Every structure is written in structure tokens, then in C-alpha cells.
């Protein structure tokens with residue numbers, strides 16, 4: 001039985017194919033159409049389906065759309081307020097110029113609604129010409145269509161992928177049809193939602209609002225705000241905390257607010273950063289961490305579960321994730337690597353597959369890695385390199401010879417095996433460099449045309465993790481919260497709220513050691529760099545002494561593991577800098593051709609693609 005998952009309503013369009021409980025393939029449309037996030041999250045673009053990603057997923061199983069049994073679309077339009085399945089729409093010619101009914105929240109919502117409702121027809125009739133082969137022959141009767149609620153798709157992407165038989169589940173994002181935050185339990189093959197917060201009350205939307213205020217692109221650049229936060233003092237923490245009004249049921253309301261009135265004119269893109277921008281980012285970030293801890297605390301108490309699975313775009317905030325990990329509330333915290341909307345294609349497909357296999361309701365798949373995208377054999381890569389008349393040579397020992405280049409401070413495009421699913425490059429489509437010299441960070445930011453304040457992240461051999469990095473203990477976390485409060489008090493704004501928020505849960509639930517806190521294959525948690533090691537990997541250490549670490553095991557990525565081992569043999573350091581193989585504004589490379597184009601249009605020194613090496617000669 002084949003189940004195709006599709007995410008298309010907002011952005012990060014993606015597809016996923018599940019065969020009898022096992023994920024066969026998953027990929028984001030942006031990697032194929034070369035438009036960041038696939039499309040803008042606008043009503044006008046809701047009709048666009050990820051045809052390229054769907055075509056790729058079907059090709060892995062060597063099937064056509066007509067062979068698919070179920071299609072799971074990660075949005076349920078009938079949950080939009082006031083809309084039934086037999087509704088009739090009349091769309092004014094100029095929606096934004098006309099008055100619109102009370103049931104709609106924006107003049108463009110009817111257009112969005114219509115596009116989403118017609119997605120099945122669009123799927124069978126709208127494929128672009130060059131992809132017709134795999135789509136032709138399918139009709140609306142070929143498969144069963146399912147609209148899966150957006151947050152249920154996020155939740156399933158966590159609990160049906162995490163390595164837990166049962167667990168607490170938390171999702172946080174901007175918004176779905178109605179929900180923005182959900183807390184629930186996965187147990188005995190059943191999912192129960194315990195609490196839900198609806199629009200307009202959304203931590204994700206608050207974060208997006210500040211992202212826009214700071215001159216970044218919302219629903220895209222939130223991670224830049226997180227990076228900016230490390231340079232600020234949380235002078236406005238109490239302001240942001242005061243915007244979040246809590247209730248007893250694991251829910252909250254965001255109070256009306258006006259950032260411009262409070263903080264003055266917004267920063268425009270390209271304007272210089274001022275200290276107030278850093279301070280605002282720091283205040284927001286810590287308020288988010290406190291809010292997430294409060295939700296996690298409530299969920300821990302209500303669910304009684306010891307492990308937590310998370311998803312939703314806010315769960316890409318690796319500082320927030322680390323606070324939850326270090327709080328001691330849960331034994332293990334697992335975050336879906338495609339935590340943003342792309343992951344809802346995977347969650348929706350797994351959920352419908354799970355529902356359809358009633359007589360055989362066993363989980364057959366656990367997400368052990370994120371390498372679910374296209375791969376290219378050495379034969380295919382060499383055929384392309386020859387065709388393009390490019391100079392290359394075949395390496396006898398890819399790991400050792402690449403490690404030598406890296407030890408010589410060369411910056412390398414690394415293209416190996418199946419592409420990652422989710423926003424992080426994890427050693428399949430990565431730019432790699434040595435962490436040994438501090439100036440490498442600036443060099444990489446310059447190469448990628450990124451802002452100076454952005455850190456670059458390290459990969460480390462799984463078995464060496466503890467020698468170089470550590471997670472904070474509960475005690476350390478509370479000490480840091482107290483120091484934070486003292487800092488805020490000195491700035492005249494402290495009232496003890498920060499530690500209360502950051503140490504949430506310490507009274508109500510017994511605290512536990514962080515089992516498996518050193519297992520971080522998806523770069524979704526920050527860690528502290530051991531002080532005695534920090535000066536050996538200066539380029540990988542953020543201004544606050546932390547690093548967003550990826551641990552690399554031989555089972556998940558043998559070739560990358562071999563490279564890290566070879567680099568350690570040569571330098572004594574089992575760490576490399578790993579940043580995504582793209583430049584600003586572009587999606588991560590997918591095909592050999594993308595890699596070659598990126599290589600020759602940037603100052604990269606070498607490209608290691610499969611078993612082949614391309615170098616630039618000065």
C-alpha cells in the first residue's frame with residue numbers, strides 16, 4: 001500500500017512516500033524548482049503543488065501516481081471557521097477592494113480556500129508537461145484523498161517518527177487552520193490531544209512579528225533572530241513575558257501589542273544593527289524559552305510521559321530545544337528534523353498509512369536519519385562531469401584525500417549519497433571546512449554572503465562528543481537563569497520573572513538526568529563547548545560559548561564519519577565545520593549540476609562529489 005504525503009498550503013512545499021508503514025522517500029520542492037521554500041506562503045500560490053518532489057518520491061518506488069492508494073494532504077480547509085464541505089463560494093473580481101463576509105479573516109481567504117479544496121483536481125490534472133509521464137492516467141478515483149489537519153500532521157511527524165513507543169507530544173508553529181500550539185500524548189497506538197491554542201494566539205507568529213520588525217523575512221529568517229539574541233541583554237524580557245497570559249489548561253493568550261509604539265521604528269533590511277535590536281532579540285528569545293518550558297512542564301505533569309517528541313517550525317529553535325532538554329523535565333527530547341511545514345508531508349502520510357493498516361497496526365519505521373532525498377551513483381555523476389567537459393579526478397580514498405584538503409584550510413563542497421530532508425545540511429549536501437582557525441567563520445560567512453553575526457556549526461564524531469561538548473545540568477541551567485535575572489535587575493527591569501520562567505517545572509516534576517543528551521544527529525540542539533577545548537576549534541564556537549552540534553555515527557552516514565575520522569587522524573581534532581551547500585537566497589543543492597554551478601560561482605576551493613574531486617587552480 002502506497003501513501004503519498006503532500007504539503008502545499010503555505011510554504012516549504014514537500015512530498016513524502018510511505019510504503020506499508022515505511023518512509024521510502026521525502027523531499028522539499030525547493031530543491032528541484034530552485035526557489036527558496038518552494039514558493040511564498042501567499043493565498044495566490046496555494047494551488048501550486050510540489051510536482052517535482054512528488055515525481056521524485058514516486059520514482060524511488062518506480063510507480064506512477066495511479067499506483068498510489070492514499071494521498072494525505074497536510075491541511076484541512078473545512079476547519080477554517082464557518083466552512084462546510086458543500087459551501088459555495090463567490091469570489092469578487094477584486095477581493096481586497098470589496099467588503100468580505102465575517103466568516104473570512106482576510107479578503108483573500110476565499111481564494112486560498114478554493115485552491116486548497118481543489119488540490120485533488122490539481123494533482124491529477126495540473127502536472128507540468130515534462131512530468132506528465134508519472135502523473136498521466138491518474139483520476140480522482142485512482143486514490144483515496146485525505147485532508148489531514150495541519151497540526152495533526154506535525155504531531156504525527158514527531159510521534160510516528162521518534163524512537164519512542166509512547167511519549168508526550170508538543171508542536172509549536174506560526175499557525176495551521178486554527179491551531180498554533182498543541183500538547184498531547186501518544187500511547188497504545190492512539191494519539192490524544194490534551195491542549196490546543198488557536199490563532200491569533202501564537203508564539204510562532206509573535207516570533208515572526210519580531211523577525212519582520214528586525215528587517216528580516218518572516219516565516220524564513222527566524223533563526224537569524226535567534227543568532228542575534230546572543231549579542232543582546234534581555235532588557236525587555238518582562239515586556240515580552242507580559243504579553244503572554246497563561247491559563248490553567250496548558251494554554252495562553254497573546255495580549256494586543258504594538259512593537260513600533262514600544263520600540264520605535266522598525267529596522268529596514270540593510271540598515272545597520274543597533275544594540276537595541278540585539279536586546280530585543282535576546283528578550284524575545286528568552287521569553288520564548290520560558291514559555292516553551294512552561295508548556296513542557298504542564299505537558300509533563302498532565303501526560304505522565306517521560307519522553308517528549310516535538311515538531312512545528314518553532315521547534316527548529318535549537319536554543320529553546322536545549323533549554324527543554326536541560327530542564328530535566330523529560331528523559332529524552334526528540335525533535336523531527338523537518339520540524340517546519342515540510343515535515344507535515346511526512347507526518348500526514350505516516351498518519352494515514354497508520355489509520356489504513358488497522359489490522360496490522362504496528363510501527364514498522366523509526367526515523368534513524370534524514371537522508372531521504374535523491375542520490376546519484378558514481379556512474380551518473382561521472383557521466384554528467386564528462387558531458388559537461390569538466391576537469392575532475394577519481395579519488396582512491398575519498399575520506400583521507402578530502403581530509404588532507406580540509407587540513408590545508410580548503411573550503412569544500414561535499415556532495416554524497418541521499419540528500420537531507422529538512423532545512424539542515426547533515427553531511428550529504430554540505431560545505432565543509434576546518435574549525436582550527438578563528439578566521440574560518442568570517443571566510444565562510446563571506447563565501448555564503450551571510451551576515452557577520454551568524455555562527456557556523458560543527459559536526460563531531462559521535463564517539464568523541466563528550467570530549468568536546470556538554471549539555472547543561474539542571475543546576476547549571478538554574479544558575480544561569482539567576483545570573484540572567486541579576487543582569488536584568490542591574491538594567492532596572494528585573495523582577496525575578498526570568499528565572500521563574502526558565503526554571504519552570506523544577507517544583508512539580510522530579511528532575512532527571514539527560515539520557516542520550518549527546519545524541520544530536522540533526523543539529524537541533526545547542527551545547528556548550530568544553531572551555532579547555534574551545535580554543536582548539538575557535539571557528540565553531542559561538543560568541544556565547546555554545547555550538548549547534550551535529551553528532552555523526554558510522555551507521556547514519558558512514559562516508560562522513562570516515563571523513564571526520566581521517567581529519568582527526570591528521571589534526572587530532574574530530575570536528576569539522578558543516579554549513580549548508582548553498583549561498584544566500586538559494587535552496588541547498590540537490591543534483592550534481594546544482595553542485596557544479598554553485599562550486600564555480602562561489603569561492604569554494606574544491607568539490608568532492610561522489611568519488612570525484614574537482615579543484616580550482618589559483
Ligand SMILES: [Fe+2]
Nearest residue numbers: 173175313341
Ligand atoms: Fe506548521
